[in-house]
Structure formats: structure tokens, C-alpha cells
Amino acid sequence: MGSYRSEVGSLTFMVRKVWLNMRAAIGEELKAFGLSTSQYATLMMTAARPGMSVADVAREVASSRQAANEMLSGLEHEGLIERRPHPSDRRTHQITVTESGRARLAEARIAVGRREAELESSFTPAQQAAIRDWLEGISDACH
DSSP, X not given: OHHHHHHHOOHHHHHHHHHHHHHHHHHHHHHTXXXXXXXXXXXXXXXXXXXXXXXXXXHHTTOOHHHHHHHHHHHHHTTSEEEXXXXXXXXXXXXXXXXXXXXXXXXXXXXXXHHHHHXXXXXXXXXHHHHHHXXXXXXXXXX
């Protein structure tokens, strides 16, 4: 067991490798919709949690506030999101997904879902469930 671990690397870097490979695979699908993986993730998050701030988005996509703001500007320019003043904090804007953004997200989700199914196709349903449980467990343990 020890030799296997030393050959493939630490768990952290194995997860990173999977993430980078999946990001590239999903990124290829998203090109048809004019979205990056960060933009896609942002549309998913803000559709699920309307009113997120730039800082919220930056934390969720693991970027700086400046990088998140630039990404949001691109989404806003395309009419996929709107920024509205926060009702109690004049320095903050709340981000909402427009109808156009919801439509683009819905179309992209179909393509992403299809690609994810292809990537998971060699695993049994039990293995898929175990992988998802493990990923959620590790994520929770890190917090």
C-alpha cells in the first residue's frame, strides 16, 4: 500500500489532477455556450442563491475579488446576470441571474450532464455513489 501511494502521489495532488482534467473536459463542453467553468459555476450558484455578492462569488470559485468582479462583468455584459444594490449595504451589490442567463445555464447543464455521465460510465452506480459520498465527506472535513 505504501508503494502505491508514493507512486501516484499524495491524495491532495490526486484530487487536484482529477479536478484539472475534469475542468478541461467540462470546459470543452462549455465553449459551445460561450462560458468558462468559473462562469458556469457562478451561474449555477447565483441561480440557486440569488443575491450573492462579489465577495461571495470570489470565495465560492476560489478567486480574488478582482478576478470575480471581472468575470461577473463579462456575464453582465452578455446579459446573463444583473447587479442590484444591496438593500442595507450601499457598498455591496447583489447578483441575480437574468432569464437569458437561466436559459443559457439550462442548455449548458444538459451538455455538462451528458459529459459527466460519459466520464462516470465505467463506474457502477454503487461506485459513483461512493465517490460522491467520499468527495462530500472530504469537503466537509476540510471545513
